[in-house]
Amino acid sequence: MMRLRALVMATLAVPALAGEIPLAERRSDTLTMSSELRAMQADDAANPASFSVLDGEALWRVRAGASGKSCADCHGDGAQSMRGVAARYPAFDSASGRVLDLEAKINQCRTERQGSAALPMESRDLLGLATYVGRQSRGLPIVSDDPRLAPAIDRGRALFTARQGQLNLSCAICHDDHWGRKLGAATVPQAHPTAYPLYRLEWQSVGSLQRRLRNCMVGMRAEPYPMGSDEFIAIETYLMSRGRGLAMETPGVRP
């Protein structure tokens, strides 16, 4: 009897969660879009985010700040030097001991190496540089193998599975347990970070992964973390680890 009770209690206590998506079932959410949007993403001439890549490419060569140097003066041709970089960001930064996402790394170079001002989050210039650097990883698999990222990945996972907001939902409830289902008109995606920054039709503009995370938190009626916060970077780091092996698609297009 005791054993039966214990068994029933244990069964009740098990969360009704499916858990992380098995690696073999992980796939980019590009595949759930309409064929028109997929074609738009794949064709540079039709992809509205191409303008952002061109912005970034131009800025790459602009000398700025106390150093009087451009990104190109130190890094040369971005198509060579930045190949594969975005596929392994956020990365551990030994100098600061922090985990930095691509935008934060670019701003670190701006302030500490170029001697110029940090670019505001979601500004045209920062999105341009991030999209340009991201473009150089298109088609390359996401790499997440630095053991120094483990604390950020764990924290990101904890935030991903925590219930938040007035609706008391977690990211995992939608993106691990109900991907592929219909949430009203939207198909719930697996939420991989492969295509950011990207052009979202609803935004009518290019936006970062953090902007997307902000949207989901507001949808849950949860107070979003500040842009650039360690919390958002932890979630980004977890998403990259969760999406490891998937091909980068920056710059993407979304409905």
Next chain:
Amino acid sequence: MLRLILALGAVLLGMAGAGAQTLPPILNDAMPASLTGAPGDVARGRAIVANRQVGLCLLCHSGPFPEERFQGDLAPDLNGAADRYSQGQLRLRIVDPSRINAQTIMPAYYKTEGLNRVLGPFAGKTILNAEQVEDVVAFLMSLRGEKTP
């Protein structure tokens, strides 16, 4: 000091909201008594359920709403809800479904406790007010053996 007063104010506000002490009693898996003491309105309830900013129900559920093109499939169809549940069971399901299934993903529509990082404008507020809950319950009680057209 100001922060202390603000924090205290927030606590008091929270208590003045939909505190459990103001709720009618729960008997087994049901809350038999109305939150307002009065019956709800079916038409108003239908409008709340269909509204994606107010009831949010159709994000997860489908139901007899031929005019609503996009309905969710994260949860059972609402058709025939009154065949399966009593009024009191439906009321508890809306007020706080975690009383029925601790792991449920359905939000508690008349509860403010136990939530984290609630977005500013919603902090300390229930998703629906007592009248709206009763309207939704009245609408659900009208769903008897209907078929999705």
